Structures are given as C-alpha cells and as structure tokens.
Amino acid sequence: MVTRDQIVQWLEATATVMTENREYLTQLDAAIGDADHGINMTRGFNKVMEKLPSVADKDIGNILKTTGMTLISSVGGASGPLYGTFFMRSGMALASKEELTDDDLFKMLKTGVEGIVQRGRAQLEDKTMFDAWSPALDAMQAAIDNGQDTKGSMKAAVDAAEQGMKDTIPLIARKGRASYLGERSRGHQDPGATSSYLMLKALLDTLEK
Amino acid sequence: MKKLINAIDDVVKEQLEGMAVAHPDMLKIHFDPTFVVRADAPVQGKVALISGGGSGHEPMHGGFVGKGMLDAACPGEVFTSPTPDQMYEAAKAVDGGAGVLFLVKNYTGDVLNFETAAELAFADGIKVQSILIDDDAAVKDSLYTAGRRGVGTTVLAEKIVGAAAEAGYTLEQCADLARKVNKYGRSLGMALTSCTVPAAGKPTFELGEDEFEIGIGIHGEPGRERLHMKTADEITEMMALAIIEDGAYSRTVREWDNEAGDWVEVELVDPPLQSGDQVIAFVNSMGGTPVSELYAVYRKLAEICNDKGITIVRNLIGPYITSLEMAGCSITLLKADDEILKFWDAPVVTPGLRWGA
Numbered sequence: 001m002v003t004r005d006q007i008v009q010w011l012e013a014t015a016t017v018m019t020e021n022r023e024y025l026t027q028l029d030a031a032i033g034d035a036d037h038g039i040n041m042t043r044g045f046n047k048v049m050e051k052l053p054s055v056a057d058k059d060i061g062n063i064l065k066t067t068g069m070t071l072i073s074s075v076g077g078a079s080g081p082l083y084g085t086f087f088m089r090s091g092m093a094l095a096s097k098e099e100l101t102d103d104d105l106f107k108m109l110k111t112g113v114e115g116i117v118q119r120g121r122a123q124l125e126d127k128t129m130f131d132a133w134s135p136a137l138d139a140m141q142a143a144i145d146n147g148q149d150t151k152g153s154m155k156a157a158v159d160a161a162e163q164g165m166k167d168t169i170p171l172i173a174r175k176g177r178a179s180y181l182g183e184r185s186r187g188h189q190d191p192g193a194t195s196s197y198l199m200l201k202a203l204l205d206t207l208e209k
Numbered sequence: 210m211k212k213l214i215n216a217i218d219d220v221v222k223e224q225l226e227g228m229a230v231a232h233p234d235m236l237k238i239h240f241d242p243t244f245v246v247r248a249d250a251p252v253q254g255k256v257a258l259i260s261g262g263g264s265g266h267e268p269m270h271g272g273f274v275g276k277g278m279l280d281a282a283c284p285g286e287v288f289t290s291p292t293p294d295q296m297y298e299a300a301k302a303v304d305g306g307a308g309v310l311f312l313v314k315n316y317t318g319d320v321l322n323f324e325t326a327a328e329l330a331f332a333d334g335i336k337v338q339s340i341l342i343d344d345d346a347a348v349k350d351s352l353y354t355a356g357r358r359g360v361g362t363t364v365l366a367e368k369i370v371g372a373a374a375e376a377g378y379t380l381e382q383c384a385d386l387a388r389k390v391n392k393y394g395r396s397l398g399m400a401l402t403s404c405t406v407p408a409a410g411k412p413t414f415e416l417g418e419d420e421f422e423i424g425i426g427i428h429g430e431p432g433r434e435r436l437h438m439k440t441a442d443e444i445t446e447m448m449a450l451a452i453i454e455d456g457a458y459s460r461t462v463r464e465w466d467n468e469a470g471d472w473v474e475v476e477l478v479d480p481p482l483q484s485g486d487q488v489i490a491f492v493n494s495m496g497g498t499p500v501s502e503l504y505a506v507y508r509k510l511a512e513i514c515n516d517k518g519i520t521i522v523r524n525l526i527g528p529y530i531t532s533l534e535m536a537g538c539s540i541t542l543l544k545a546d547d548e549i550l551k552f553w554d555a556p557v558v559t560p561g562l563r564w565g566a
Binding site: 034035036040072073074075076077078080081082084085119120172174175176177179180181182184 | 289
C-alpha cells in the first residue's frame with residue numbers, strides 16, 4: 001500500500017535528487033544535446049515544490065495532475081512535455097485515489113510511460129528515457145507476477161532502469177537534438193534515461209523509508 | 210562574453226519591453242505567460258496565425274507580429290522552446306472565432322510543446338491546426354534523425370500564410386497553403402563563427418579562424434562538414450547546389466484532426482526543384498554577417514539559378530532569422546506559384562517586414 005504522504009514525499013525526494021544532480025545531468029546533455037537538462041529539471045521540480053502545499057491534502061490523482069501541469073509550464077525543451085505528460089496521464093488514471101494498491105502503483109507508472117511514448121513517439125534503443133522506462137516496467141510486471149511485494153517489485157524496476165540507462169551509452173540517438181550527431185552520439189549516456197532512473201530510484205527510496 | 214546586457218535573466222524580458230515601447234501601433238506584450246500579440250487582436254472572423262520558439266533569432270518571431278503576418282509569437286528563453294501555457298494563452302488571446310494555426314519549426318522541444326498546447330486549446334473549444342516547417346536540406350534523412358530542421362522557409366511561410374489569413378482564407382485553406390510553402394521551400398546555412406548564449410557565457414562551439422561549417426542549424430547544430438575557408442563564390446555555389454540538386458524528401462509528420470480530436474500521421478513528400486521553376490530567393494544573415502556580404506552571395510546565387518534554368522522572381526536579403534551574433538548566412542529557395550506570389554506581394558506591417566501599406 002502506498003499512501004498519499006508517500007507520493008508527496010516521492011515528489012519532494014525527486015526535487016532534491018534533481019537539484020543534487022543538476023550539474024551531472026547538464027554535463028550529460030552538453031555532450032549530445034544543448035546542455036540544459038539539469039537546469040530545466042531542477043527549475044521544474046522546484047516549481048512543483050512551490051505548488052505542492054496547495055494540493056498536498058487532495059487526492060493522489062489531483063496531486064499528480066498538478067505536478068504534470070507545473071512541469072509542462074516550467075521545464076521547456078522536450079523533457080517538459082514528456083515528464084509533464086507522464087504525470088498528467090498517471091494522475092488521470094488514479095483520479096480520486098487516496099491510497100494506492102500495488103496494482104495502482106504499477107498502473108501509475110505504466111499509464112505515465114504510455115503518455116511519454118504517445119507524446120515522444122520513441123521506440124526502444126532510440127537512446128531516450130524510454131530505454132530506462134521500458135525494461136523497468138517489464139521487470140516490475142514480472143516481479144508482481146512472481147508474488148513480490150511493493151518494495152520488491154519497485155526494486156526490480158529500479159535495477160532494470162539503471163541497466164537500461166547504462167545500455168543507452170553505446171546507442172546511436174534517433175530522436176531529439178542528439179540524433180543530428182549520428183555516430184558521434186555513441187559513447188554517451190542519455191540524460192533523459194538518467195533523470196528517469198533518478199526519479200524511479202527516488203520512489204524506491206521513499207517506499208523503503 | 211561582451212554583450213549589451215543588464216542581467217542575464219532579463220535578456221528576453223527587456224528585449225520584449227523595448228519592442229512594446231518601440232512599436233505600440235503594431236503589437237502588445239503579455240507577461241506570465243510571455244507572448245507578443247497584434248495590437249488589434251483578436252481580429253474577428255480571421256484565422257489567427259501563431260508561431261514561436263526559442264529567442265535569439267530576432268527579428269523572428271516577435272518582429273513579425275502585425276497586420277499581414279503573425280497574430281502572436283511565443284518566445285522562449287534564448288535557444289529554448291517556449292512552454293505550452295504560452296501558446297495556449299496566446300491562442301485564447303488571438304482567436305477571432307475562425308480558428309488558430311500554429312506554425313512550428315521542427316525541433317523536438319518546439320514540436321512537443323506546441324502539440325501539448327494544441328491539445329489544451331482544442332479542449333477549450335478553439336479550432337486548431339498545426340503545420341510543421343522542416344526545410345533544412347543539410348539533414349539528409351528523417352529515418353534515423355528527428356528530421357529536417359525548420360529554418361529560413363519559416364519567415365516566408367509566416368509572411369505568405371499571414372497575408373492569406375488577412376485575405377479571409379479559412380483555417381483549412383491556411384493550413385494547406387502553409388503545407389505547400391513548406392513543401393516548396395528548401396534552405397541551407399553556413400557559419401563563419403560560433404555564437405554565445407548569454408546564460409552559457411561561452412561560445413556554443415569552436416570554429417577555427419580558417420574554417421567554416423556548412424549545413425549548420427540556427428542553434429549551432431552540427432552541419433554537414435567543416436572545411437577550410439573558401440571564397441564567397443565557392444561557398445555560395447556549394448550552398449546553392451546543395452539546395453538545387455537536393456532530391457525528393459519524404460517523412461511522416463503529425464497533424465491535428467479537429468474532427469477526431471486527435472493527432473493523425475501524414476505522409477509528406479517535397480519534390481526537388483526543377484529547371485523552369487520560379488522562386489523567391491532569400492539570403493539571410495545569421496546575425497554577424499553584414500548585408501554587403503549577403504549581396505556578394507546573392508550575386509553568385511542569381512548567376513547559378515540562371516544557369517540552372519531557375520528564375521528568381523522575388524528576393525529577400527538581410528538578417529531575418531538569426532543565431533544571435535553568429536557570422537554566416539543561409540540561402541532559401543522557395544518555388545513560387547501564383548498563389549504564393551500574390552500573398553508574398555500583399556501588404557505587411559510588422560517591425561521586421563513592412564511593405565505595400
């Protein structure tokens with residue numbers, strides 16, 4: 001079971017982890033993009049922090065939708081609409097929920113990722129955030145099917161996301177600004193896959209508290 | 210970095226404040242969210258044309274707001290796409306009941322933010338259409354990249370479609386015309402120097418004293434190749450031939466379907482230029498190259514077009530879609546039929562383009 005307080009704590013933890021990794025994400029982006037991913041994510045989640053107190057007593061769907069709208073209007077670049085859509089969609093899927101079952105938690109991530117794919121049209125191995133999300137969902141589904149509890153299935157998702165993130169290094173980018181580099185995009189870890197892993201890791205850390 | 214700046218965070222805001230003071234007869238500025246609108250917006254019964262993108266390309270887009278061109282422009286931070294709330298609020302401010310057309314340059318950030326805005330506007334009962342400009346012939350294929358970038362043709366499309374909207378074209382007719390202008394337009398850019406984004410404080414890329422890069426994008430995206438410096442004639446010839454000899458270009462894009470209330474995939478093919486075509490020739494400065502050098506480029510371009518059987522029937526020469534202080538230029542050739550020429554010649558009153566009125 002995941003409570004509303006834990007969801008709020010997850011968003012707070014994500015804001016913290018983005019701030020801590022501001023330079024790291026920006027450096028990854030400088031290599032194959034336009035060197036603003038860490039700056040944009042930090043700005044976006046700081047805005048979410050400003051908005052959270054006004055919705056922290058609302059239902060989980062409402063909190064997630066507010067997070068999505070805030071990210072959409074403050075992050076910019078490609079990651080604003082992508083992460084914004086993730087939270088908007090997951091919020092819609094969990095409308096009026098005051099707490100989440102394990103199935104709900106999976107649904108939150110799955111519908112969110114479906115939103116990312118619909119918006120960004122990414123496929124596996126395009127060297128995008130989807131390369132972290134896709135194996136994470138698969139691993140989480142398998143863990144749930146094997147009867148693992150919330151933390152166990154989240155742990156499986158985070159491990160798979162980390163591997164997926166690292167596996168973007170040898171890929172040639174086929175989406176976004178990095179795609180214009182062609183072969184030169186090889187050898188660099190995708191910044192979007194990295195921030196996605198950090199976000200999932202923050203969720204696991206929150207649940208393990 | 211040596212620039213006329215007060216504070217880095219205020220660069221975009223102060224530029225817009227200056228525009229508002231300079232051109233109150235043509236436009237107004239709205240902040241929070243940020244957008245530029247025509248002074249007389251909304252114009253009842255007229256299709257509203259909205260564009261936008263990162264700042265740093267002035268006069269595009271804000272300088273093209275006014276009668277006969279854009280109804281609104283949404284500037285992001287320097288070289289950073291605007292956010293959907295800007296386009297959404299701008300759409301509400303300029304919709305005169307005939308719908309809103311987004312002209313979107315093909316950059317992943319711009320596309321995703323404009324798509325989100327289109328969905329928000331549609332949900333609010335505004336008829337919306339979104340047309341992509343992707344004319345940069347430096348990008349060869351769309352299969353393994355995000356596709357051709359939107360460059361010089363954007364300026365011509367804003368002028369031509371803006372005039373058509375003024376003349377009473379419907380949203381569908383405006384969208385068809387925008388699609389046609391994009392289909393017939395091709396561009397190629399080159400850089401002699403890099404440029405410095407104020408927030409970054411250092412040049413976006415390094416280019417040696419004896420080097421130039423051909424095929425560069427308007428944010429310093431990598432071009433086709435980096436070469437030893439050549440003469441104006443040699444460089445112009447490389448650029449002109451890359452455009453004239455460019456083959457058919459096909460790709461799949463997403464357009465909004467007002468009936469279905471969803472995105473539909475559309476297959477588009479741009480035919481190559483042919484001997485016998487009439488064109489509008491646009492020689493643009495990236496910001497740092499003086500007009501005198503643009504005329505040297507135009508002189509050679511006209512000669513090459515003549516040799517290839519292509520007739521230049523109109524031209525535009527000057528800094529219109531820039532990359533801050535980057536030295537370099539771009540060439541755009543737009544195949545022009547009677548409809549395109551009629552709206553090219555129609556009156557326009559904006560800070561950046563003004564004729565016939």
